[in-house]
Amino acid sequence: MNIKALLELHYGYLFEPALLKEIEEVGKYKLIKQGEKLMELGQEIKGMPLLFSGAIKVLREDSEGEELLLYFIERGDTCAMSFSCCMGAGTSDIRAIAESDSELLMLPVQKMDEWMTKYKSWRAFILDSYHTRLSELMETVDTLAFMKMDERLMKYLKDRAMVTNNDLITTTHLEVAHDLHTSRVVVSRLLKSLENEGKIVLGRNNIKVLAL
Template identity: 30%
Template sequence: MINNEDLAYLKEQLGFWDKLSQKEKQLLVSNVYSINYKKGENLHGRDKDCVGHILVKSGELRVYILSEEGRDITLYRLTPGETCVLSASCVMNYISFDVLIDAEQDTEVLLLNIGAFGMLKEGNIHVENYAYKVAADRFSDIMWAMEQILFASFDKRLAVFLYDESARNKSNKINLTHEQIAKYVGSAREVVSRTLKNFESQGILKLSRGNLNIINKEKLRELI
């Protein structure tokens, strides 16, 4: 069960709440749990059961795929207020591939277990429509990520990532290591380091240990 604060957050974030019957609301509330994950902890993966519908309350999650050779590609990240239905793929018949989900920071989520989510989706058209919409939005993110990897030059991919990351955090300072950036853009750390040093030589940014600072956003945007 969840407390009143979590319930209020749930009502605010789930667009279908007002379309549920009283019985469906009771089913949902009695099957939602507040769970805390430590940074680096895996929530969902190949060897784990289908967990259900995830709503991020604080922190950040990374959704990615992993090749047999161990290379991973970040598909998208989830921040507070965002949801994931790919973690409920076992009741989403149109989803036929596995993703992994890790906590990028200490993260609190509200988790609707898979049984209740499946019952609500099957019994209420508004929940089903919501699930389709969230899945469609996420597949749009996935297609964008694949398009960047397949068709964009690495300079452009990295510039887009840095520009978006700056906008997302509302800061020109990006507190990520080269290893973390490489993970997010689907490349090797050495390639990221070399390209960042090139950007630094052009006066676009200033590198520091564990972070970087964008000092000329117009030049960065010209690369996009």
């Protein structure tokens, strides 16, 4: 695996050569299969992901074990919440699961603070990531507060299709219900309604999004 080539392809326009060289030296390459957990709640954080390909969904869990989807991390992104945990208690406040097969580098936590002061490009990258994630979190709040469940469901399906660049989503009604913090019965009813409206096509453990 040519890590140098991947870094230059996806991050060469962002980071100066010296930083790219350090990332290449300390980063650990990982291939995460679809559905595999990258990070778990309460897990000690030893590294922060830098994505080359694929998509990761980031979720929170309430005291009763119910999940809520916060946002997706796409190619060229990192997870600002992971960085925040690195700088704080050192344990994860989120669950991260591969939405599709994903290539990434895990960067050691020991380098995070050092690079913030050493490289302007790294500092700008992290601050931009914070801004992007905050905007997505605000969008999640607005979705919960102002959208009806059928609108939330359609937005969720479109978002998943866009981050994977694939209008055929491999999933179950139960998984969708968990991500949207609702019941499987409600999701199944609304999916059938969306299919009747010609916006999606339901298959066995998959959903084809027609209205992108």
